[in-house]
Amino acid sequence: MNRPVKTLIMALILLTGIAASVGFGLHRAGTLNPDTVMKISGSRVVTEEYKMLMERQKPDVYAYYQTLHQVEPGDLRWGQAYEGEVPADMLMELTQEKLLQNRFVFYRAKQQGILKDDSFDAFVHVWETEKEKRQTGVEDSSIVYGPVDIEMYEYYDYYLEELKGNIKESLWNANRPTDQQLEQYMLEHKENYIKPKRVEAIRLYVETREEGQAREALKKCYEILSAGGSVEEALQHGEGLVMLEEIRMDEESYHHDSKVYPMLREQAMKLQTGSCTSVTENAGTCDIAVVTKTEDSGYYTLDEVYPAVKHEWVEMLYQEVYRQWIETSEIEVNRDLQRQILEESL
Secondary structure: OOOHHHHHHHHHHHHHHHHHHHHHOEOOOOOOOOOOEEEEOOOEEEHHHHHHHHHHHHHHHHHHHHHOOOOOOHHHOEEEEEEEOOOHHHHHHHHHHHHHHHHHHHHHHOOOOOOOOOOOHHHHHHHHOOOOOOHHHHOOOOOOOOOOOOHHHHHHHHHHHHHHHHHHHHHHHHOOOOOHHHOOOOHOOHHOOOOOOEEEEEEEEEEOOOHHHHHHHHHHHHHHHHHOOOOOHHHHOOOOOEEEEEEEEEEEEEEEEOOOOHHHHHHHHHOOOOOOOOOEOOOEEEEEEEEEEEEEEEEEOOHHHHHHHHHHHHHHHHHHHHHHHHHHHOOEHHHEEEEEEEHHOO
C-alpha cells in the first residue's frame, strides 16, 4: 500500500472513530427549522452547507472502500455492509465531523473578534463580494489573484484556512512557551526529530547516449580520483565531455531536480570525506560522486527546527481547545433531514 493511501485510510478510521464517539452521541433534534441540519451552541448548519461538505467527502469514502475492500467506485453500494461497514453511514459520519471542525473555526473566529457573524449566510455574502471584486478587477485591468469565478467550495476552504491561521496565531501569542518548554517537548517526542546522516558531494557525469569517448573520459576521471587526485585534476582529463554539479543526500532520500540515483546514493552514503564512488549507471547518465562533507545522524536542535516545533505545539493547543468546545457545546442533529439529503445525493 502506498503511503498517501495508507495515510488517508488511517485518517478515515480516526475520523469515523471520532464521529462514532462524538457525532452519534449528540442530542437529537428538538424543534429545528426545516432547513437546519444541525445546531451547535445556537449556530445553525443549513442544508446548503451540509450538502456541499457531503459531496466533498465522497472521494475519500470511495478511496477507502476501493483500498480496504477492493470495491471500485462504480460498483459501490452505499447501503450495503462491507465487513460490517456501510458506506452511507461513513459518509454521514465524516460529513458531520467535518462540519463540527469547520463550525468550531467559525465559532472561535467570532469569539476572538475576527468575525462579527459566523453564519453560513454571512460566508456566502463574503464569497459573493469577493467574486464581484475579482470580476471588477478584471474589467479594470487590475491584478487579480486566483480564479476570477471562484467556486463556493474553493473559497470556503480558503476562507476557513485563513481563519484557522489567525486562530492558531492568537493561541500561540496567548500561550507562548519558553524555549525550555519546547526543548522538553522535543525530548518527549524525539522520534520526530531525528536528523538523518547527510552527505554532500560533487557529481561528475556524462549522458549515457554519449558513447565511446565520453565514457572513456569519465573512466579516466575515476582513475585519477580513486588514486587520490582532485576534482580539478580529474576534469582536466575529462576532455570537455564530463559535467559536474554539487549534490546533497541523506539516509532517507536524494534530492536534486526530482531525480533519483539509487546506486550512486547507496555508495556515497557509506564513504568518508574525500572518497569517491565507482562509476555507476543511472537513469540516462553514468556517474561518479566525490564526497566533500558528511554529517552523522543525531537529533535536531530547537534552532534547526523551530518552525516545525512551533507548528506542532500550536496544533496541540488547537486540538485541546477544539476538544473542550466539543465537550461543552449543546449540539442538536436533525437525523431525518440528514438522511433525506443523503438519499438525494446518492
